[in-house]
Amino acid sequence: MNGDCTRYVRTNQSYRDFFMRFFGLDPSAIGPDFVKYDAPFLKNVVKICCEQGIRTFYDEKMPDGSIVHSFARPIDKNPVTGITAVAIAVLSIREPGERLLAEQILSVIEQFGEYIPGGFFIYKADKDEELLYANKAVFDIFGCDGLEEFKALTGFTFRGMVHPEDYNSIFSSIEEQIQESEADLDFVEYRIIRKDGDIRWIEDYGHYIEYDDQNSLYYVFISDITEKHEQAESDKALHSAVIEALTKAYDSVWLINDIETQKFELFRIDKEMEHLMPANIAAKLEKFTQALAFYSKLVFEEDRQFFLEATSSENIVRNTESKLIYAVPFRRVFEKDIRHYKVEFTRLNLPGGKTGIVAGFKNVDDEVQREQTIQHSINQRDAIIEALTRTYDSAFLITDIKEERFELYRVDENTVHFIPSQEAAKIKKFSNAFLNYSKLVMKEDRDQFLSAVTPENIIENTSNKLIYSVPFRRVFENGVRYYNVEFSKIDLGNGDVNYIAGFKDVDEVRNGKQLD
DSSP states (O other): OBTTEEOOOOOOHHHHHHHHHHHSOOGGGTOSSOEEOOOHHHHHHHHHHHHHTOOEEEEEEOTTSOEEEEEEEEEEEOTTTOOEEEEEEEEEEEOTTOOOOHHHHHHHHHHHGGGSSSEEEEEESSSSOBEEEEOHHHHHHTTOSSHHHHHHHHTTBHHHHSOHHHHHHHHHHHHHHHHHOTTOEEEEEEEEEOTTSOEEEEEEEEEEEEOSSSOEEEEEEEEEOHHHHHHHHHHHHHHHHHHHHHTTTOSEEEEEEETTTTEEEEEEOOGGGTTTSOHHHHTTOOBHHHHHHHHGGGBOHHHHHHHHHHTSHHHHHHHHHHOSOEEEEEEEEOSSOEEEEEEEEEEEEOGGGOEEEEEEEEEOHHHHHHHHHHHHHHHHHHHHHHHHTTTOSEEEEEEETTTTEEEEEEOOHHHHTTSOHHHHTTOOBHHHHHHHHGGGBOHHHHHHHHHHTSHHHHHHHHSSOSOEEEEEEEEETTEEEEEEEEEEEEEOSSSOEEEEEEEEEOHHHHHHHHHO
16 A cells, blocks of 8 residues: 555455455456555555554445455555555455354454464453453463463453453443544553463454444454553653653643644642642643633733733744743732742653643742842942942942952043953952052052052941042143042942942042142
Protein backbone atom coordinates (compact mmCIF):
# COMPACT_ATOMS: atom_id res chain seq x y z
CA MET A 1 0.00 0.00 0.00
CA ASN A 2 1.19 3.53 -0.83
CA GLY A 3 -1.43 6.17 -0.14
CA ASP A 4 -4.56 5.09 -2.03
CA CYS A 5 -2.68 2.77 -4.37
CA THR A 6 -1.77 -0.89 -4.07
CA ARG A 7 0.53 -3.43 -5.67
CA TYR A 8 0.12 -7.17 -5.19
CA VAL A 9 3.39 -8.92 -4.44
CA ARG A 10 2.09 -12.44 -3.98
CA THR A 11 -1.37 -14.07 -3.94
CA ASN A 12 -2.67 -17.62 -3.89
CA GLN A 13 -5.35 -18.99 -6.21
CA SER A 14 -8.18 -18.57 -3.69
CA TYR A 15 -7.44 -14.88 -3.30
CA ARG A 16 -7.23 -14.44 -7.06
CA ASP A 17 -10.66 -16.09 -7.38
CA PHE A 18 -12.03 -13.78 -4.67
CA PHE A 19 -10.61 -10.74 -6.45
CA MET A 20 -12.00 -11.75 -9.84
CA ARG A 21 -15.45 -12.29 -8.33
CA PHE A 22 -15.79 -8.91 -6.63
CA PHE A 23 -13.46 -6.59 -8.56
CA GLY A 24 -13.16 -8.22 -11.99
CA LEU A 25 -9.37 -8.14 -11.71
CA ASP A 26 -6.67 -10.75 -11.63
CA PRO A 27 -4.00 -9.47 -9.15
CA SER A 28 -1.30 -11.55 -10.85
CA ALA A 29 -2.00 -9.74 -14.12
CA ILE A 30 -1.58 -6.26 -12.63
CA GLY A 31 2.22 -6.37 -12.79
CA PRO A 32 4.74 -4.48 -10.67
CA ASP A 33 3.00 -1.08 -10.86
CA PHE A 34 0.84 0.55 -8.21
CA VAL A 35 -2.81 0.93 -9.16
CA LYS A 36 -5.54 2.99 -7.48
CA TYR A 37 -7.56 0.86 -5.09
CA ASP A 38 -11.15 2.03 -4.54
CA ALA A 39 -11.88 0.26 -1.27
CA PRO A 40 -11.81 2.98 1.43
CA PHE A 41 -12.82 0.62 4.23
CA LEU A 42 -9.86 -1.68 3.58
CA LYS A 43 -7.55 1.31 3.35
CA ASN A 44 -8.77 2.49 6.76
CA VAL A 45 -8.16 -0.94 8.26
CA VAL A 46 -4.67 -1.07 6.75
CA LYS A 47 -3.97 2.42 8.05
CA ILE A 48 -5.01 1.42 11.57
CA CYS A 49 -2.91 -1.75 11.35
CA CYS A 50 0.16 0.17 10.23
CA GLU A 51 -0.13 3.16 12.54
CA GLN A 52 -0.85 1.13 15.67
CA GLY A 53 1.16 -1.94 14.68
CA ILE A 54 -1.77 -4.26 15.39
CA ARG A 55 -3.32 -7.31 13.80
CA THR A 56 -7.08 -7.19 13.27
CA PHE A 57 -10.14 -8.95 11.92
CA TYR A 58 -12.62 -6.94 9.93
CA ASP A 59 -15.83 -7.30 7.92
CA GLU A 60 -16.22 -5.67 4.50
CA LYS A 61 -19.54 -5.40 2.73
CA MET A 62 -19.34 -5.96 -1.02
CA PRO A 63 -21.63 -4.38 -3.68
CA ASP A 64 -23.76 -7.51 -3.97
CA GLY A 65 -24.39 -7.59 -0.18
CA SER A 66 -21.85 -10.32 0.60
CA ILE A 67 -19.86 -9.90 3.85
CA VAL A 68 -16.17 -10.77 3.54
CA HIS A 69 -14.55 -11.64 6.86
CA SER A 70 -10.78 -11.00 6.70
CA PHE A 71 -7.63 -10.90 8.79
CA ALA A 72 -4.91 -8.24 8.29
CA ARG A 73 -1.42 -8.09 9.75
CA PRO A 74 1.16 -5.32 9.15
CA ILE A 75 4.58 -6.63 8.09
CA ASP A 76 6.82 -3.63 7.58
CA LYS A 77 7.02 -0.02 6.38
CA ASN A 78 9.77 1.59 4.34
CA PRO A 79 10.50 4.89 6.13
CA VAL A 80 11.95 6.43 2.97
CA THR A 81 9.30 5.55 0.38
CA GLY A 82 6.34 5.28 2.76
CA ILE A 83 5.37 1.95 1.18
CA THR A 84 3.70 -0.42 3.67
CA ALA A 85 3.56 -4.21 3.33
CA VAL A 86 0.45 -5.87 4.74
CA ALA A 87 -0.61 -9.52 4.75
CA ILE A 88 -4.34 -10.16 4.26
CA ALA A 89 -6.24 -13.42 4.53
CA VAL A 90 -9.90 -13.90 3.55
CA LEU A 91 -11.31 -16.22 6.21
CA SER A 92 -14.87 -16.58 4.99
CA ILE A 93 -17.53 -15.06 2.74
CA ARG A 94 -21.09 -14.77 3.94
CA GLU A 95 -23.52 -14.67 1.05
CA PRO A 96 -26.45 -12.18 1.16
CA GLY A 97 -28.97 -13.41 3.73
CA GLU A 98 -26.69 -16.25 4.89
CA ARG A 99 -25.94 -16.66 8.61
CA LEU A 100 -22.31 -17.33 9.44
CA LEU A 101 -22.08 -19.64 12.41
CA ALA A 102 -19.44 -19.23 15.12
CA GLU A 103 -18.38 -22.84 14.48
CA GLN A 104 -17.58 -21.98 10.86
CA ILE A 105 -15.42 -19.05 11.93
CA LEU A 106 -13.66 -21.08 14.61
CA SER A 107 -12.88 -23.90 12.25
CA VAL A 108 -11.05 -21.46 10.00
CA ILE A 109 -9.27 -19.66 12.85
CA GLU A 110 -8.06 -22.85 14.52
CA GLN A 111 -6.23 -23.74 11.32
CA PHE A 112 -3.91 -20.78 11.55
CA GLY A 113 -4.37 -19.45 15.15
CA GLU A 114 -1.20 -21.12 16.41
CA TYR A 115 0.83 -19.34 13.74
CA ILE A 116 -0.32 -15.86 14.73
CA PRO A 117 2.57 -14.08 16.49
CA GLY A 118 1.65 -13.16 20.07
CA GLY A 119 -1.34 -14.12 22.16
CA PHE A 120 -4.70 -14.49 20.43
CA PHE A 121 -8.09 -15.50 21.85
CA ILE A 122 -11.82 -15.25 21.11
CA TYR A 123 -14.60 -14.78 23.64
CA LYS A 124 -18.35 -14.24 23.57
CA ALA A 125 -19.56 -10.66 23.96
CA ASP A 126 -22.18 -11.53 26.58
CA LYS A 127 -22.43 -11.40 30.38
CA ASP A 128 -20.46 -14.64 30.88
CA GLU A 129 -17.64 -13.68 28.47
CA GLU A 130 -16.80 -17.34 27.87
CA LEU A 131 -13.69 -18.02 25.81
CA LEU A 132 -14.11 -20.01 22.62
CA TYR A 133 -10.45 -20.21 21.65
CA ALA A 134 -6.98 -19.27 22.91
CA ASN A 135 -3.65 -20.06 21.27
CA LYS A 136 -0.51 -21.42 22.95
CA ALA A 137 1.04 -17.96 23.22
CA VAL A 138 -1.79 -16.99 25.61
CA PHE A 139 -1.03 -20.00 27.79
CA ASP A 140 2.64 -18.99 27.88
CA ILE A 141 1.81 -15.42 28.89
CA PHE A 142 -0.21 -16.77 31.84
CA GLY A 143 2.51 -19.27 32.78
CA CYS A 144 0.34 -22.29 31.99
CA ASP A 145 1.57 -25.52 30.40
CA GLY A 146 -1.63 -26.13 28.44
CA LEU A 147 -5.33 -25.60 28.03
CA GLU A 148 -6.38 -27.42 31.22
CA GLU A 149 -4.10 -25.34 33.45
CA PHE A 150 -5.29 -22.17 31.72
CA LYS A 151 -8.95 -23.13 32.26
CA ALA A 152 -8.27 -23.88 35.93
CA LEU A 153 -6.57 -20.49 36.39
CA THR A 154 -9.04 -18.28 34.52
CA GLY A 155 -12.30 -20.25 34.40
CA PHE A 156 -11.88 -19.90 30.63
CA THR A 157 -13.54 -16.44 30.73
CA PHE A 158 -12.26 -13.02 29.81
CA ARG A 159 -13.17 -11.71 33.26
CA GLY A 160 -11.09 -14.47 34.80
CA MET A 161 -8.07 -13.36 32.76
CA VAL A 162 -8.10 -9.74 34.00
CA HIS A 163 -6.81 -8.60 37.39
CA PRO A 164 -9.91 -8.08 39.60
CA GLU A 165 -8.94 -4.47 40.40
CA ASP A 166 -8.72 -3.59 36.69
CA TYR A 167 -11.74 -5.36 35.27
CA ASN A 168 -14.49 -2.73 35.78
CA SER A 169 -12.46 0.12 34.31
CA ILE A 170 -11.29 -1.79 31.23
CA PHE A 171 -14.75 -3.29 30.63
CA SER A 172 -16.22 0.24 30.48
CA SER A 173 -13.36 1.43 28.27
CA ILE A 174 -13.87 -1.41 25.77
CA GLU A 175 -17.60 -0.77 25.48
CA GLU A 176 -17.06 2.98 25.02
CA GLN A 177 -14.36 2.49 22.37
CA ILE A 178 -16.44 0.00 20.36
CA GLN A 179 -19.37 2.42 20.32
CA GLU A 180 -17.15 5.23 19.02
CA SER A 181 -15.03 3.19 16.58
CA GLU A 182 -16.13 2.86 12.97
CA ALA A 183 -14.02 -0.31 12.65
CA ASP A 184 -15.24 -1.75 16.01
CA LEU A 185 -11.72 -1.72 17.45
CA ASP A 186 -10.56 -1.22 21.04
CA PHE A 187 -7.26 -0.90 22.87
CA VAL A 188 -6.71 -1.36 26.63
CA GLU A 189 -3.91 -2.10 29.07
CA TYR A 190 -4.45 -4.10 32.23
CA ARG A 191 -2.81 -6.44 34.71
CA ILE A 192 -3.04 -10.22 34.89
CA ILE A 193 -2.06 -12.70 37.60
CA ARG A 194 0.01 -15.59 36.26
CA LYS A 195 -0.19 -19.14 37.56
CA ASP A 196 2.98 -18.53 39.62
CA GLY A 197 1.38 -15.43 41.22
CA ASP A 198 3.47 -12.94 39.27
CA ILE A 199 1.58 -9.81 38.17
CA ARG A 200 2.21 -8.75 34.57
CA TRP A 201 0.99 -5.89 32.36
CA ILE A 202 -0.86 -6.76 29.12
CA GLU A 203 -1.51 -4.78 25.96
CA ASP A 204 -4.87 -5.76 24.43
CA TYR A 205 -6.12 -5.00 20.89
CA GLY A 206 -9.67 -6.21 20.31
CA HIS A 207 -12.17 -6.37 17.44
CA TYR A 208 -15.91 -6.72 17.96
CA ILE A 209 -18.01 -8.68 15.41
CA GLU A 210 -21.68 -9.69 15.28
CA TYR A 211 -21.98 -13.08 13.58
CA ASP A 212 -25.80 -13.25 13.73
CA ASP A 213 -28.69 -11.16 15.00
CA GLN A 214 -28.31 -12.25 18.63
CA ASN A 215 -24.68 -13.23 19.10
CA SER A 216 -21.35 -11.42 18.88
CA LEU A 217 -17.69 -12.11 19.59
CA TYR A 218 -14.45 -10.33 20.48
CA TYR A 219 -11.24 -11.27 18.68
CA VAL A 220 -8.31 -10.20 20.84
CA PHE A 221 -4.53 -9.95 20.37
CA ILE A 222 -2.45 -9.57 23.53
CA SER A 223 1.21 -9.19 24.39
CA ASP A 224 3.19 -8.86 27.63
CA ILE A 225 4.39 -5.25 28.03
CA THR A 226 5.48 -5.39 31.69
CA GLU A 227 9.02 -4.16 31.09
CA LYS A 228 7.83 -1.40 28.74
CA HIS A 229 5.13 -0.37 31.21
CA GLU A 230 7.57 -0.29 34.14
CA GLN A 231 10.00 1.79 32.10
CA ALA A 232 7.18 4.14 31.12
CA GLU A 233 6.11 4.45 34.76
CA SER A 234 9.73 5.10 35.77
CA ASP A 235 10.07 7.75 33.07
CA LYS A 236 6.77 9.29 34.13
CA ALA A 237 7.85 9.35 37.79
CA LEU A 238 11.16 10.96 36.82
CA HIS A 239 9.34 13.44 34.59
CA SER A 240 6.96 14.31 37.43
CA ALA A 241 9.83 14.60 39.92
CA VAL A 242 11.69 17.01 37.63
CA ILE A 243 8.57 19.10 37.09
CA GLU A 244 7.81 19.01 40.84
CA ALA A 245 11.32 20.26 41.60
CA LEU A 246 11.08 23.00 38.96
CA THR A 247 7.61 24.16 40.02
CA LYS A 248 7.79 24.26 43.84
CA ALA A 249 7.47 28.03 43.81
CA TYR A 250 4.12 27.92 41.98
CA ASP A 251 0.62 27.77 43.51
CA SER A 252 -0.82 26.03 40.45
CA VAL A 253 0.90 24.21 37.60
CA TRP A 254 -0.52 23.18 34.22
CA LEU A 255 1.22 20.84 31.80
CA ILE A 256 0.49 21.66 28.17
CA ASN A 257 1.29 18.31 26.54
CA ASP A 258 0.99 19.51 22.94
CA ILE A 259 1.00 23.20 22.07
CA GLU A 260 -0.53 22.55 18.63
CA THR A 261 -3.59 20.62 19.86
CA GLN A 262 -3.64 22.63 23.14
CA LYS A 263 -4.05 19.43 25.18
CA PHE A 264 -3.19 19.98 28.85
CA GLU A 265 -3.50 18.55 32.33
CA LEU A 266 -3.68 20.11 35.80
CA PHE A 267 -0.43 19.09 37.50
CA ARG A 268 -1.17 21.06 40.66
CA ILE A 269 -4.00 23.41 41.65
CA ASP A 270 -4.05 25.76 44.65
CA LYS A 271 -6.78 25.39 47.26
CA GLU A 272 -8.11 28.91 46.74
CA MET A 273 -8.95 28.04 43.13
CA GLU A 274 -10.62 24.66 43.70
CA HIS A 275 -14.06 26.27 44.15
CA LEU A 276 -13.65 28.07 40.81
CA MET A 277 -12.38 25.11 38.81
CA PRO A 278 -13.46 21.83 40.46
CA ALA A 279 -11.83 18.66 39.15
CA ASN A 280 -14.99 17.55 37.33
CA ILE A 281 -15.16 20.86 35.43
CA ALA A 282 -11.42 20.92 34.74
CA ALA A 283 -11.67 17.44 33.21
CA LYS A 284 -14.12 18.76 30.61
CA LEU A 285 -11.76 21.51 29.45
CA GLU A 286 -9.87 19.95 26.56
CA LYS A 287 -7.76 22.98 25.57
CA PHE A 288 -5.56 25.10 27.80
CA THR A 289 -6.89 28.31 26.19
CA GLN A 290 -10.33 27.31 27.48
CA ALA A 291 -8.84 26.84 30.94
CA LEU A 292 -7.10 30.23 30.77
CA ALA A 293 -10.38 31.86 29.76
CA PHE A 294 -11.94 30.14 32.79
CA TYR A 295 -9.07 31.30 35.02
CA SER A 296 -9.42 34.89 33.76
CA LYS A 297 -12.51 35.24 35.96
CA LEU A 298 -10.00 35.61 38.83
CA VAL A 299 -8.03 38.30 37.02
CA PHE A 300 -8.60 41.96 37.91
CA GLU A 301 -10.95 43.38 35.29
CA GLU A 302 -8.51 46.07 34.13
CA ASP A 303 -5.85 43.38 33.46
CA ARG A 304 -8.13 40.73 31.93
CA GLN A 305 -7.86 41.64 28.25
CA PHE A 306 -4.06 41.95 28.47
CA PHE A 307 -3.90 38.58 30.29
CA LEU A 308 -5.92 36.77 27.61
CA GLU A 309 -3.96 38.30 24.73
CA ALA A 310 -0.58 37.61 26.36
CA THR A 311 -1.49 33.97 27.06
CA SER A 312 -2.68 33.14 23.54
CA SER A 313 -0.99 30.07 22.02
CA GLU A 314 0.72 32.30 19.42
CA ASN A 315 2.28 34.56 22.08
CA ILE A 316 3.34 31.61 24.22
CA VAL A 317 5.05 29.87 21.28
CA ARG A 318 6.79 33.03 20.07
CA ASN A 319 8.05 34.12 23.48
CA THR A 320 9.20 30.71 24.72
CA GLU A 321 11.28 30.30 21.55
CA SER A 322 13.45 33.27 22.51
CA LYS A 323 13.19 33.26 26.32
CA LEU A 324 13.91 30.64 28.96
CA ILE A 325 10.87 31.88 30.90
CA TYR A 326 8.01 33.93 29.48
CA ALA A 327 6.29 35.76 32.35
CA VAL A 328 2.89 37.46 32.20
CA PRO A 329 2.11 39.72 35.20
CA PHE A 330 -1.46 40.40 36.32
CA ARG A 331 -3.50 41.23 39.39
CA ARG A 332 -5.67 38.51 40.89
CA VAL A 333 -8.85 39.19 42.83
CA PHE A 334 -9.46 37.53 46.20
CA GLU A 335 -12.40 37.94 48.56
CA LYS A 336 -10.58 40.43 50.79
CA ASP A 337 -7.92 41.96 48.57
CA ILE A 338 -6.16 42.10 45.21
CA ARG A 339 -2.70 40.53 44.84
CA HIS A 340 0.01 40.69 42.21
CA TYR A 341 0.49 37.40 40.31
CA LYS A 342 2.53 36.02 37.43
CA VAL A 343 2.01 33.08 35.11
CA GLU A 344 5.36 31.82 33.81
CA PHE A 345 5.68 29.61 30.72
CA THR A 346 8.67 27.31 30.07
CA ARG A 347 9.11 25.22 26.92
CA LEU A 348 9.58 21.41 26.99
CA ASN A 349 10.73 19.23 24.10
CA LEU A 350 8.63 16.07 24.23
CA PRO A 351 8.98 12.72 22.41
CA GLY A 352 7.66 12.56 18.87
CA GLY A 353 8.78 16.08 18.04
CA LYS A 354 5.97 17.64 20.08
CA THR A 355 6.37 20.87 22.00
CA GLY A 356 5.09 21.00 25.56
CA ILE A 357 4.82 23.91 27.99
CA VAL A 358 4.88 24.14 31.79
CA ALA A 359 2.63 26.97 32.98
CA GLY A 360 3.17 28.00 36.60
CA PHE A 361 1.04 30.52 38.53
CA LYS A 362 2.97 32.40 41.21
CA ASN A 363 1.96 34.84 43.95
CA VAL A 364 4.45 37.73 43.62
CA ASP A 365 2.60 40.22 45.79
CA ASP A 366 5.34 40.38 48.46
CA GLU A 367 7.97 40.70 45.75
CA VAL A 368 6.10 43.53 44.02
CA GLN A 369 5.45 45.29 47.32
CA ARG A 370 9.14 44.98 48.19
CA GLU A 371 10.17 46.33 44.78
CA GLN A 372 7.72 49.19 45.16
CA THR A 373 9.13 49.96 48.64
CA ILE A 374 12.68 49.86 47.29
CA GLN A 375 11.72 52.05 44.36
CA HIS A 376 10.00 54.46 46.74
CA SER A 377 13.17 54.57 48.88
CA ILE A 378 15.28 55.17 45.77
CA ASN A 379 12.93 57.96 44.66
CA GLN A 380 13.09 59.50 48.13
CA ARG A 381 16.87 59.16 48.19
CA ASP A 382 17.16 60.74 44.74
CA ALA A 383 14.89 63.59 45.81
CA ILE A 384 17.00 64.19 48.93
CA ILE A 385 20.24 64.01 46.97
CA GLU A 386 18.87 66.38 44.34
CA ALA A 387 17.82 68.85 47.03
CA LEU A 388 21.15 68.59 48.86
CA THR A 389 23.30 68.92 45.75
CA ARG A 390 21.65 71.85 43.99
CA THR A 391 24.36 74.25 45.15
CA TYR A 392 27.20 71.96 44.05
CA ASP A 393 29.10 72.12 40.76
CA SER A 394 29.89 68.40 40.97
CA ALA A 395 28.72 65.62 43.27
CA PHE A 396 29.80 62.05 44.05
CA LEU A 397 27.32 59.56 45.53
CA ILE A 398 29.25 57.14 47.76
CA THR A 399 27.10 53.97 48.02
CA ASP A 400 29.56 51.86 50.07
CA ILE A 401 32.22 53.78 51.92
CA LYS A 402 34.15 50.73 53.15
CA GLU A 403 34.42 49.24 49.66
CA GLU A 404 34.75 52.79 48.25
CA ARG A 405 31.98 52.20 45.69
CA PHE A 406 30.56 55.38 44.21
CA GLU A 407 28.92 56.96 41.19
CA LEU A 408 29.29 60.34 39.54
CA TYR A 409 26.00 62.01 40.36
CA ARG A 410 26.85 65.32 38.66
CA VAL A 411 29.98 66.63 36.93
CA ASP A 412 30.53 70.34 36.23
CA GLU A 413 31.40 71.48 32.74
CA ASN A 414 34.91 72.55 33.75
CA THR A 415 35.71 68.97 34.88
CA VAL A 416 34.24 67.10 31.91
CA HIS A 417 37.34 67.63 29.79
CA PHE A 418 39.50 66.48 32.66
CA ILE A 419 37.55 63.29 33.48
CA PRO A 420 35.58 62.25 30.35
CA SER A 421 32.60 59.97 31.01
CA GLN A 422 34.29 56.94 29.41
CA GLU A 423 37.30 57.43 31.71
CA ALA A 424 35.14 58.11 34.75
CA ALA A 425 33.32 54.80 34.15
CA LYS A 426 36.60 52.95 34.61
CA ILE A 427 37.21 54.43 38.07
CA LYS A 428 35.82 51.94 40.61
CA LYS A 429 36.91 53.57 43.92
CA PHE A 430 36.12 57.11 45.00
CA SER A 431 39.67 57.56 46.42
CA ASN A 432 40.92 57.14 42.84
CA ALA A 433 38.36 59.71 41.68
CA PHE A 434 39.63 62.16 44.33
CA LEU A 435 43.18 61.42 43.23
CA ASN A 436 42.20 62.31 39.67
CA TYR A 437 40.38 65.44 40.87
CA SER A 438 43.42 66.51 42.95
CA LYS A 439 45.17 67.46 39.71
CA LEU A 440 42.84 70.46 39.73
CA VAL A 441 43.81 71.33 43.32
CA MET A 442 46.52 73.95 43.93
CA LYS A 443 49.82 72.16 44.55
CA GLU A 444 50.25 73.65 48.06
CA ASP A 445 46.81 72.30 49.14
CA ARG A 446 47.00 68.90 47.39
CA ASP A 447 48.44 66.68 50.16
CA GLN A 448 46.13 68.17 52.79
CA PHE A 449 43.16 67.66 50.41
CA LEU A 450 43.94 63.96 49.79
CA SER A 451 44.49 63.18 53.48
CA ALA A 452 41.19 64.87 54.39
CA VAL A 453 39.05 62.85 51.93
CA THR A 454 40.07 59.32 53.04
CA PRO A 455 37.25 56.93 54.03
CA GLU A 456 38.37 57.02 57.67
CA ASN A 457 38.23 60.83 57.89
CA ILE A 458 34.87 60.97 56.09
CA ILE A 459 33.32 58.41 58.50
CA GLU A 460 34.79 60.05 61.60
CA ASN A 461 33.81 63.62 60.73
CA THR A 462 30.28 62.88 59.44
CA SER A 463 29.49 60.92 62.60
CA ASN A 464 29.44 64.13 64.69
CA LYS A 465 28.84 66.81 62.06
CA LEU A 466 25.91 67.48 59.77
CA ILE A 467 28.37 68.54 57.07
CA TYR A 468 32.08 67.78 56.96
CA SER A 469 33.74 70.49 54.85
CA VAL A 470 37.24 70.31 53.32
CA PRO A 471 38.51 73.63 51.87
CA PHE A 472 41.03 73.88 49.04
CA ARG A 473 42.06 76.11 46.20
CA ARG A 474 41.21 75.03 42.68
CA VAL A 475 43.24 76.02 39.64
CA PHE A 476 41.54 77.38 36.53
CA GLU A 477 43.13 78.66 33.30
CA ASN A 478 42.52 82.27 34.27
CA GLY A 479 43.30 82.00 37.98
CA VAL A 480 42.74 80.26 41.33
CA ARG A 481 39.40 80.02 43.14
CA TYR A 482 38.49 78.92 46.63
CA TYR A 483 36.48 75.65 46.80
CA ASN A 484 34.99 73.31 49.39
CA VAL A 485 34.16 69.60 49.13
CA GLU A 486 31.33 68.93 51.57
CA PHE A 487 30.42 65.47 52.87
CA SER A 488 27.00 64.61 54.31
CA LYS A 489 25.61 61.28 55.44
CA ILE A 490 22.24 59.89 54.26
CA ASP A 491 20.64 57.17 56.39
CA LEU A 492 18.36 55.11 54.09
CA GLY A 493 16.49 53.62 57.04
CA ASN A 494 17.25 49.95 56.28
CA GLY A 495 20.75 49.87 57.76
CA ASP A 496 22.34 51.21 54.58
CA VAL A 497 24.19 54.52 54.58
CA ASN A 498 25.15 56.65 51.59
CA TYR A 499 27.37 59.70 51.51
CA ILE A 500 27.27 62.78 49.28
CA ALA A 501 30.49 64.51 48.32
CA GLY A 502 29.64 67.92 46.82
CA PHE A 503 32.14 70.34 45.24
CA LYS A 504 31.24 73.98 45.78
CA ASP A 505 32.70 77.28 44.54
CA VAL A 506 33.08 79.51 47.66
CA ASP A 507 35.43 82.08 46.14
CA GLU A 508 33.04 85.00 46.39
CA VAL A 509 32.11 84.13 49.97
CA ARG A 510 35.76 83.72 50.96
CA ASN A 511 36.88 86.92 49.27
CA GLY A 512 33.96 88.78 50.80
CA LYS A 513 35.00 87.72 54.29
CA GLN A 514 38.59 88.78 53.62
CA LEU A 515 37.33 92.20 52.39
CA ASP A 516 35.28 92.64 55.56
